Every structure is written in structure tokens, then in C-alpha cells.
Amino acid sequence: MTPSVKQVRPTSVTASVTASGRGIPVTIITGFLGSGKTTLLNYILHNRQDLKIAVIVNEFGDIDIDSKLLVSIDENMVQLSNGCICCTINENLVDTVDGLIHRDDPVDYILVETTGVADPLPIMLSFITTELQTVTHIDSILTVVDAESLTPNHYDSEAALNQLIFADIILLNKTDLVAPKRINQLKEYIHSLKPGARVLQTQYGQVSLPLILDVNLNQPNTYQRAAPAEHHLADDHQSHHLEHDQFMAVSFESDRALNLPKFQAFIDNLPTNVYRGKGILWFQGSQLRHLFQLSGKRCDMKSERSHPPRCNQLVFIGRDLDAQQIQSQLRTCLASEQVSVR
Numbered sequence: 384m385t386p387s388v389k390q391v392r393p394t395s396v397t398a399s400v401t402a403s404g405r406g407i408p409v410t411i412i413t414g415f416l417g418s419g420k421t422t423l424l425n426y427i428l429h430n431r432q433d434l435k436i437a438v439i440v441n442e443f444g445d446i447d448i449d450s451k452l453l454v455s456i457d458e459n460m461v462q463l464s465n466g467c468i469c470c471t472i473n474e475n476l477v478d479t480v481d482g483l484i485h486r487d488d489p490v491d492y493i494l495v496e497t498t499g500v501a502d503p504l505p506i507m508l509s510f511i512t513t514e515l516q517t518v519t520h521i522d523s524i525l526t527v528v529d530a531e532s533l534t535p536n537h538y539d540s541e542a543a544l545n546q547l548i549f550a551d552i553i554l555l556n557k558t559d560l561v562a563p564k565r566i567n568q569l570k571e572y573i574h575s576l577k578p579g580a581r582v583l584q585t586q587y588g589q590v591s592l593p594l595i596l597d598v599n600l601n602q603p604n605t606y607q608r609a610a611p612a613e614h615h616l617a618d619d620h621q622s623h624h625l626e627h628d629q630f631m632a633v634s635f636e637s638d639r640a641l642n643l644p645k646f647q648a649f650i651d652n653l654p655t656n657v658y659r660g661k662g663i664l665w666f667q668g669s670q671l672r673h674l675f676q677l678s679g680k681r682c683d684m685k686s687e688r689s690h691p692p693r694c695n696q697l698v699f700i701g702r703d704l705d706a707q708q709i710q711s712q713l714r715t716c717l718a719s720e721q722v723s724v725r
């Protein structure tokens with residue numbers, strides 16, 4: 384995973400944020416794999432106005448795809464070391480936030496996008512049990528839910544369940560894919576799990592920003608009381624929860640173009656324990672770069688003009704994946720002739 388930081392500006396929250404005197408507000412955006420976190424971030428970035436926002440993006444997998452899929456990546460991007468934000472880079476998270484606060488051109492607001500398999504508790508504790516507690520405050524934990532794929536057992540993932548239990552705001556996203564009756568059932572279920580959470584229905588993360596930013600919905604005392612014991616727990620939890628949930632990421636990179644029919648056949652035959660795929664692809668005979676998204680059973684590919692150097696970068700996330708098999712199958716999808724990179 385590669386977190387990165389980006390500075391941008393949204394709106395009518397500006398005056399209250401700068402006048403609050405509570406430290407810089409932080410919204411922690413969680414949600415299971417493919418639920419729509421990056422889409423929501425892009426929506427926020429597109430609709431930014433006067434507020435200077437830093438976005439810390441965290442990626443599960445060796446290749447940083449998410450930050451490339453975010454709008455207007457610029458010189459304000461800062462890369463952090465690899466590792467799930469809730470597991471191995473907590474110290475880096477603290478250093479990064481500290482750096483953001485003390486830079487010459489400080490930011491007004493911080494958004495942290497966690498990986499789809501992150502438990503939000505250790506991340507919260509990083510803010511409320513370290514030196515960050517005096518210079519930041521958690522405005523809310525915002526969890527994005529895929530209305531189509533939420534399962535009653537939360538994908539057999541403790542982290543996915545915690546994403547809902549610790550949420551102050553829940554975006555019931557992808558409502559375009561489900562019937563109204565199902566939406567009502569999901570809302571009832573979510574309220575039973577997390578009474579009092581603000582539940583908002585969205586499509587492609589489109590939501591009025593004042594409903595989700597600078598809302599001051601988080602109650603840090605609840606976690607602070609639990610902090611000493613929980614932090615202990617969290618330390619143990621941090622190092623093991625990925626193994627417990629058995630999630631793993633398989634990465635693939637090549638500077639050779641892919642053969643589209645072969646790649647399509649590969650995708651059609653992916654094992655069911657692959658939950659998520661994303662990548663930036665280059666196909667033989669195409670001048671475009673293709674943004675590949677696989678979320679559950681849904682696959683999507685958007686095309687756009689290519690920026691040289693052309694290459695393929697792919698990440699698949701799932702449980703008990705056979706990395707060598709996936710990588711070797713992908714190698715067989717490469718076009719047989721080396722195509723020169725401009």
C-alpha cells in the first residue's frame with residue numbers, strides 16, 4: 384500500500400473550520416474493497432472550493448493505483464512507505480500528518496482514505512493517543528458501503544464489520560444497482576448495527592459536502608476511554624488482522640502490451656476468491672490507456688489518452704490467492720511481440 388498526500392480546496396465549511404480552534408479536522412474514509420472510496424474522494428476533489436484539503440491515500444498492494452486514479456495529482460503528493468495504514472505505517476501516518484500541519488503552507492482539512500481491508504480503530508487511535516490529539520480532531524469516521532454487495536456476514540471480515548460499527552457517517556453507495564426495497568432493508572440493518580449513525584444514500588459518492596465535512600460527529604471520548612486496553616489490542620490486532628482475514632494482494636507490472644482477447648479470457652476465468660482488481664492497462668494496437676476495475680463480479684474498463692511510458696500495472700486482492708499462478712497466467716496474456724515504448 385502506498386499512501387500519498389494531496390492538497391486541494393472545497394467550500395462552505397471553510398469559515399467554521401478555520402474558526403473552530405479545535406485543531407485540524409480529519410475525516411477517516413473507510414469501506415470495504417471496491418465500495419467507492421476513491422470515487423467519493425474524486426467527487427470531493429472535483430467539488431472543492433476554498434478549503435485547503437490534504438488527502439492521505441493508502442493502498443493495499445505494492446503498486447499505487449489509487450493515487451493515479453485521483454484527479455489532479457500534483458507536486459503536493461507525498462508518498463509514504465508501503466504497508467496497510469492500520470498495520471505497519473501508523474508511525475508514518477503520525478509523521479505525515481505532523482508534517483502537513485507544520486508545513487509553510489499548512490492545510491485546513493485532512494482526509495484519510497484507508498484500504499478496503501483496514502480496521503478503522505487503530506487509525507483513530509493514532510490520532511487520539513499521540514501528539515496529534517492536540518493539533519487535530521477526528522471530525523467523523525465515514526464508511527462507504529456497496530449497497531449491492533454488502534453481505535450479512537460482512538465478507539467474513541472483522542475489519543469490514545468494524546468499519547460499520549465505528550462509523551459516524553455511512554454512505555450507502557451504489558444505490559443505482561439495487562431495488563428501493565433492498566435499500567430500505569439495508570438502512571434498517573445499518574441502523575440496528577450502528578444506531579445514531581448518519582446514513583446517506585449515494586450514487587458514485589455524490590453527496591452534499593456540508594453533510595460529510597466539518598460535521599463534528601465523532602465522539603473521541605468513547606475510544607479514549609477504551610484506548611489503553613484497546614491500543615494494546617490494536618497493536619496485536621494490527622499485526623495480525625490481515626492474516627486473520629486472509630486478504631492478500633497480487634501485483635503485476637509489464638512494459639509489454641496485453642493481448643485483449645487473452646486478458647478477457649483471463650478475467651472471465653478468475654477464481655471466486657478474487658474480490659477486487661484494479662489497474663492501468665495498455666493493449667496491443669491501442670493508443671489509449673485503459674482504467675480497469677473489477678469489483679465483485681462487476682468489471683469496468685474506461686479508456687483515455689495514453690501518457691508514455693506505456694506499461695501495465697495491475698493489482699488483484701482476495702483471499703488465499705495463488706500469486707504465482709495469477710502472475711504466470713497474466714504473462715501468457717502479454718502480446719507476443721515486444722512493442723517499443725515511446
Ligand SMILES: Nc1nc2c(ncn2[C@@H]2O[C@H](COP(=O)(O)OP(=O)(O)OP(=O)(O)O)[C@@H](O)[C@H]2O)c(=O)[nH]1
Nearest residue numbers: 416417418419420421422499556557586587676678
Ligand atoms: N454502479 C456504480 N458503480 C460505482 C459507484 N461508485 C463507485 N462505483 C464503481 O465501483 C468501482 C470501485 O470504486 P472505487 O471508488 O475504486 O472503490 P474503492 O472503495 O476505492 O476500492 P478499493 O480500491 O478496493 O478500496 C469503480 O469501478 C467505480 O466506478 C456507484 O454508486 N454505482
